[in-house]
Amino acid sequence: MLISPAYAQAAGGGPGLFEGLLPLIIIFVVFYVLLIRPQQRKVKQHREMVEAVRRGDVVVTGGGIVGKVTKVGETDDITVEIADNIRVQVVKGTLSDVRSKTEPVKGGSATGSQSSQGGGGLLGSFFGFGRKKSE
Numbered sequence: 001m002l003i004s005p006a007y008a009q010a011a012g013g014g015p016g017l018f019e020g021l022l023p024l025i026i027i028f029v030v031f032y033v034l035l036i037r038p039q040q041r042k043v044k045q046h047r048e049m050v051e052a053v054r055r056g057d058v059v060v061t062g063g064g065i066v067g068k069v070t071k072v073g074e075t076d077d078i079t080v081e082i083a084d085n086i087r088v089q090v091v092k093g094t095l096s097d098v099r100s101k102t103e104p105v106k107g108g109s110a111t112g113s114q115s116s117q118g119g120g121g122l123l124g125s126f127f128g129f130g131r132k133k134s135e
Contacts, residue, residue, distance in 0.1 A: 050092045053078060056102035062094040
C-alpha cells in the first residue's frame, strides 16, 4: 500500500472554565478600580459637603448661581441670597460647591469667612494679596 492509514489525533484540551472567565474578571477589576470606586468616593464627598452646609456659607448651585445661605430648612431645601433682598429656595442636592465655610458661632456673634477677609491663597500671600492691613 502506498497510502498509510491516518489516525485521528487525540482532541486537545480546550480552554477550561477559569481560563475562559479570566479576561472578564480582569476587565471587571479594572473598571472597578478606575471608574466605580472613584465615583463612589466623589458621591460620598458630595453627600458630606451637602450635609455640612450651614447658614452663612457661600455656595454654588448646579446652575452656576453663587449665593450666601440664609436659612437651612428641616427638609432637603435651603434658602440662598443671590443679591440684596433676593432669596431663592434651592434643593441641597443641587449644590455643586461650597466656596467658603463659616466658622461656628461663638458667644452669639458670627465670624467672617475667609473670602470676606481677602484670603488670597498661597500665591496671594506670596504677592501680598492675602495679608491683613495693619492699622
